[in-house]
Amino acid sequence: QITLKESGPTLVRPTETLTLTCTFSGFSLSGRGVAVGWIRQPPGKALEWLAHVYGHDNKFYTPSLRSRLTIMKDTSKNQVVLTMTGVDPVDTATYYCGHLDSTKWYYYDFWGPGILVTVSS
């Protein structure tokens, strides 16, 4: 059974760096056919895809935030970490991590419950 869970700070000050961790179980993030990604959702707004990392360590980022995001995997710990530099109140959102099935169709089939991160001084 695949499960994922996000962890990290729930309050961050403007200009600081946000570090979020996705801890997962039920699969291994190694080799082809699987990835773990991050998606966020500001309160009352739409979902926004941020980034994902494949088992073979290829990484992809949304163009608008590419300069501020870094995604890394730790296969031994079954974790994926997302860092976002220079946060702003507009980065206030629920952040989700998801398992990407990339064997054929490429879709997020399992999601964590999400973590609400507030950016405020």
Added chain:
Amino acid sequence: DIQMTQSPSSLSASVGDRVTITCRAGQDIRTYLNWYQQKPGKAPKVLIYGASNLQNGVPSRFTGSGSGTDFTLTISSLQPEDFATYYCLQTASAVAYSFGQGTKLEIK
């Protein structure tokens, strides 16, 4: 980026109605289009992947169709638990994925 335009942004309907939500891609995405249902305070749940494939455990009243740039999600007979917000997600671009803006389905 591939822009995804979803319509309508909101929709009022009654239990038993048939409803259709559309998603248009800014360029050809073949059938790399997925549909999600999201209820308040919950993570999205995949309904349809690859434009027309029903995810395991999802009721058969949900159907997806389309290819290229135009896609639809149809709910054949609305049930009370279907009132939620629906999103499309394109995964054709190996560089960046993108969601539609969402359709909020409300009870009339």
